[in-house]
Amino acid sequence: MYDMKQLSKLGSLGKMAPAAMEAFQALDKAAMGEGAIxxxxxxxxxxxxxxxxxxxxxxxxxxxxxxxxxxxxxxxxxxxxxxxxxxxxxxxxxxxxxxx
The missing domain is CATH 1.20.1290.10 (AhpD-like)
Structure with missing residues (x-):
């Protein structure tokens, strides 16, 4: 079940819920980008x-x-x-x- 190849499906998942995927990606980018930490x-x-x-x-x-x-x-x-x-x-x- 856990195979890194599954991550190739993220694009398809995002197409089915584009607003949510875009919001998640923006959050991830903001949280993990350079900052105070x-x-x-x-x-x-x-x-x-x-x-x-x-x-x-x-x-x-x-x-x-x-x-x-x-x-x-x-x-x-x-x-x-x-x-x-x-x-x-x-x-x-x-x-x-x-x-x-």
């Missing part, structure tokens, strides 16, 4: 989110973009553990809702 950090943030949501497409795309932006293997590794810590932390703090 440097591109490398934005890609590492995106990678941490992708690790958390476990989207294989986002993992591949944002890992490549992070490396292109200068991210090191060590930064990729630390990003992995930041995502893991936040996921684990969310489970712990949500545990406060299930006890008296």
């Amino acid at each position: 440097p591109k490398k950090y934005k890609e590492l943030i995106a990678l941490a989110v992708a690790l958390t949501t476990q989207c294989p497409y986002c993992l591949e795309i944002h890992k490549n973009h992070a490396v292109e932006a200068g991210a090191t293997e060590e930064e990729l590794a630390e990003t992995t553990f930041i995502a893991a810590a936040l996921r684990a932390g969310a489970a712990v703090v949500h545990g406060t809702h299930i006890i008296k």
